[in-house]
Amino acid sequence: DTGVSQDPRHKITKRGQNVTFRCDPISEHNRLYWYRQTLGQGPEFLTYFQNEAQLEKSRLLSDRFSAERPKGSFSTLEIQRTEQGDSAMYLCASSHPPGGQGQDRYNSPLHFGNGTRLTVT
């Protein structure tokens, strides 16, 4: 279990450019989440995948944002025409579905990656 990995760790881009982030979840987790965290705040939910299906999207996710998980493994989050307000830490998390045996499967806490810090200049 190598944990949730995200790439890149840091991204600096100019306003108006497109950026794409990648997330590799823990291999046996079929649920994947994207969150955004700004300075001094807790993370905020953006979107959720179960296998390759995107099941929920927050109203925070404007039409400039798109997320995919084409084969039910890794996921990408793309932001088009970036704005300065997009500057934040983008966190990916994965989890087991609730139920099944073992404490972790029942409790299904989210396991977070180290995040991608985006700075839009």
Added chain:
Amino acid sequence: ELKVEQNPLFLSMQEGKNYTIYCNYSTTSDRLYWYRQDPGKSLESLFVLLSNGAVKQEGRLMASLDTKARLSTLHITAAVHDLSATYFCALPWWFAGNLIFGKGTKLSVKP
């Protein structure tokens, strides 16, 4: 809509002292999570509390849940510098993976 409030938001402690962080929430929930975040790092799951009266302890940290009062506490015993971090409580809203986080409590333990 679920609202989660933590207090205090900032806490400066001396090593060896005890203190409690409070997490209040506005609507019924079947579980509550505590996470720790070090600067520039990800969130680490500390505790999952599933029922009224649940108490969990790990080292110098003890978390409890009172669902009737909609209150969870994270108690720190004999603080050490290694506990310096930001602590978040979070509860699921609408579905399990949609966690609503508090603003976090930034803990600084000084010698």
